[in-house]
Amino acid sequence: MTPQDPIQQEKYTAIIEAAFKVFARDGLHKGKIADIAKEAGVGKGTVYEYFRSKEEIFTAILNQFFDLIQIGLDEVNHLEIPADQKVRMLLELNLDWFKTTTTEEALIVTEIWAQGLRSFYIGQPDDALILRYRKIQSTMMSILNQGVTDGVFRAVESETLAILLMATLDGIGLHFLMNQSLDIEKLKRVTIRAFLEGILVRPNSTQPQE
Amino acid sequence: MTPQDPIQQEKYTAIIEAAFKVFARDGLHKGKIADIAKEAGVGKGTVYEYFRSKEEIFTAILNQFFDLIQIGLDEVNHLEIPADQKVRMLLELNLDWFKTTTTEEALIVTEIWAQGLRSFYIGQPDDALILRYRKIQSTMMSILNQGVTDGVFRAVESETLAILLMATLDGIGLHFLMNQSLDIEKLKRVTIRAFLEGILVRPNSTQPQE
Amino acid sequence: MTPQDPIQQEKYTAIIEAAFKVFARDGLHKGKIADIAKEAGVGKGTVYEYFRSKEEIFTAILNQFFDLIQIGLDEVNHLEIPADQKVRMLLELNLDWFKTTTTEEALIVTEIWAQGLRSFYIGQPDDALILRYRKIQSTMMSILNQGVTDGVFRAVESETLAILLMATLDGIGLHFLMNQSLDIEKLKRVTIRAFLEGILVRPNSTQPQE
Amino acid sequence: MTPQDPIQQEKYTAIIEAAFKVFARDGLHKGKIADIAKEAGVGKGTVYEYFRSKEEIFTAILNQFFDLIQIGLDEVNHLEIPADQKVRMLLELNLDWFKTTTTEEALIVTEIWAQGLRSFYIGQPDDALILRYRKIQSTMMSILNQGVTDGVFRAVESETLAILLMATLDGIGLHFLMNQSLDIEKLKRVTIRAFLEGILVRPNSTQPQE
DNA sequence: GATGAATGAGACTTCATTCAT
DNA sequence: AATGAATGAAGTCTCATTCAT
Known part of the structure; x- marks a missing residue:
């Protein structure tokens, strides 16, 4: 291509x-x-x-965006650190993306993404939006499973939780887009605690001090 | 109007x-x-x-959608039930929306919403997207605060948490849109637990049995 | 239409x-x-x-041209005169068309006709070029047959002869298009003689004096 | 070139x-x-x-076509046979061309020819369409004149008749293009008789038996 | 001479919007 | 208030031609 x-x-x-x-x-x-x-x-x-067309440019932009996400995700996953640290980093990574991206750019990605949902992504076998997300999901699951194996996380339904994680990250991104005055640091802290303290981390494991 | x-x-x-x-x-x-x-x-x-224009039709559709959301939210909020039950209902309400809505319709709302982000909503003083969300947020905060006052929830940063709640609900909606094969019931259960068991509910309060 | x-x-x-x-x-x-x-x-x-398209304008122009031809043909056919007179008039009619039409206009009809041969006429069931020609041919046959019945013409293969007549008229038109300096009156005379004296008229019928 | x-x-x-x-x-x-x-x-x-341009390719194709025609014509003309035989052969030659040519190819020649009428042929001094036709016409006249000289044809206006001959051949070609189901053999017979029996051949010369 | 990446003029067609009826 | 014929701005895409390599 x-x-x-x-x-x-x-x-x-x-x-x-x-x-x-x-x-x-x-x-x-x-x-x-x-x-x-x-x-x-x-x-x-x-x-x-x-x-070949204007739409193909849309696709290319969106793919580039997903490449970026996936690369960051893989980098985190390949680090030799405990799983809970990885989850923490994921959240940081995602929320920090907005600091290096202008609102206009973020809007464009969102707009392409939404428009893409309809026509040129869903239903296409290769490289489709859904496949890109599935890849992200599987990387997240791998991190969650690692945590369970290492005894850092409680036994979790990693598949569903990975989706919840993705969804939450996307949702926060969207809301930040709509409301730039959001205190992103506070949001980060609350979200991390929700996932780590609340769901994932074993009661007796080392709590992150904050 | x-x-x-x-x-x-x-x-x-x-x-x-x-x-x-x-x-x-x-x-x-x-x-x-x-x-x-x-x-x-x-x-x-x-x-x-x-x-007046095609865009005004977009706006009208989106407003209708938000009216629906807001009405449901207000109904829940006005019920005489404990706050944790209300949160649970919110989640149910939101995720059940997709059962009565076709994907095409949901896509349209998403598309209008994304396109609206750019041009005809942000920056407009009245009726803007952000105001609608702020209203939703404030209703959610009112529920959270009620829970804290009633001693059902731990002391929480209700403002940030309301945003996280909104964001999560929106995120889940989006992902369901992209992946209809999602087990929405499982997702509901995990999400509710994440919020209630994990963050909100006081350790010694009555746990919801599930 | x-x-x-x-x-x-x-x-x-x-x-x-x-x-x-x-x-x-x-x-x-x-x-x-x-x-x-x-x-x-x-x-x-x-x-x-x-x-609906530029091509539809082409078609409309061509149809209008054929309408004109057909109307003139029908008028001649409906006259109460001997068949040989009708044939003579047909030739006059056809060759006189060029006197009321500019070369540019005639060229356009030719160009549309040639381009039309390819794409938008042949193969289309209704109103197609071939049908228009078949109508013309049938009118000519009716004249020829009348002549045979009335004993003015020898027995002729009217079907083939009608085609030859059409073809000759078209061919003369084309060559006149290419060579405006043609002596059209002389050509008319020769053509009429070729058809009437040579093929159609019975040896003992009244010869047109020229 | x-x-x-x-x-x-x-x-x-x-x-x-x-x-x-x-x-x-x-x-x-x-x-x-x-x-x-x-x-x-x-x-x-x-x-x-x-x-130099796409149009020059058109011209080249058309010229090639006319070369072919002219060569065939010259060959016939150079034969040591009576003039009436030559006319007969001309007709055969012309009508047989369609048997070795696909409709698509014939259409292209027609299309180029029609389009060429307008822009790149007429008005151009050298190699123009009209010159090619004049050459064909002169060859035909030479045949007709030979016939008159040899006493095979009546005295004819050979110039006008050559044009009529060309025109008829072209016209028949066009109609065959439009209507492939034409009985070309019958048409050939009728046309030959029209020209030979009707106009050209002297009443007391040897009639072709058919 | 051969090439094909680059070009940009230009064309058709669409469709939101207007406005006379 | 309702209509739909008329409008023309605007946009995507094509493709003959050029020219540096």
């Missing part, structure tokens, strides 16, 4: 970034291909050399 | 319902005013007697 | 005439819908109220 | 043949240069080494 030639790869990236910028500024539907091309410093036709 | 004359009121409702149907079928941007008019059994021009 | 309301009918005609003019000036593929709209004094969108 | 170097000549021919194939398949305007290049096994840019 992505070109192999480094020069082309560069242009491919430039177009995605330009698209991201334009969509963030003008919205998903008001953002014109012409502007993306101009922003990327290429001709209008060139955009169509790299993407 | 809504007309007072019953005949007009009827037409107003018919248009919203038609719009809902058309959007659910064709998507937010592919759904045409002409089709809405036809579906509602009125002329194209008539739609513009009731709504 | 054509609108019934007289005001709309007028607009419909205006658009066809405008299209004819624009195509004649700029060619079939260079002729822009925008120019047709401007020429017709309507908005671009209005063109699409009356025609 | 055509390259001299045999390797280049080969490529030149390959491109024309590829163009013919692509146009026959996709139509004149839908047929893409890119596809022609691919079909010819060369790069897109290479096409432009051999042809």
